[in-house]
Amino acid sequence: MVSVDDRPRLTEEEKKQNHIQSEHKRRTQIRNGLEAVSKIVPDCENLTRSEGVLLHKLVEFMAMHMEERQKMIEELEKLGEEVDPQMKVCLRNLDDYYKNRTKPEEGGETSRSPTGQPEEGHGE
Structure with missing residues (x-):
């Protein structure tokens, strides 16, 4: 069995090449992920x-779908159906998103609550 101390040390060039390969792999994974997202989100x-x-468009897309989910949950509850509390967890995150959202620099959009109403005091 070879102990840690018995293994040959990497040279600076080998360390550099390992770093380059790791960075290339990381960038490729990010690029592939963004490409997949661009195929899912409309107009991207x-x-x-x-x-x-x-x-930004992904977040807006997700927020829109979460709002739809919230409306469905509210409708189910009005009908007397029980909704798993886990189904509501992400909706609290949606509320937090709208409360903490900063105004986008481009497009001049205003923040809206999950009900579609402009948020009070936003951007102050």
Whole structure:
């Protein structure tokens, strides 16, 4: 059995090459993830090189679907159905998102609550 001290040490060049390979792998994974997102979120097919815009659109897309989920849960509860509390966890996160959201620099959008109403005192 070879102990840790018996293994040959990496040279600086080997360390550098390992770092380069790791960074390349990391960037490839990010690029593949962004490409997958751009195929799912409407109107994002050509935004893979604009990560910030793509991520902003993803958050808006998710918030829209979470709002729909919230409405469905409310409707189920009105009908007397029991809704698993885990189903509501992400909805609290949605409320936090709208409360803590900063105004986007482009587009001049205003923050809206899950009910679609503009938030009071936003951006102050």
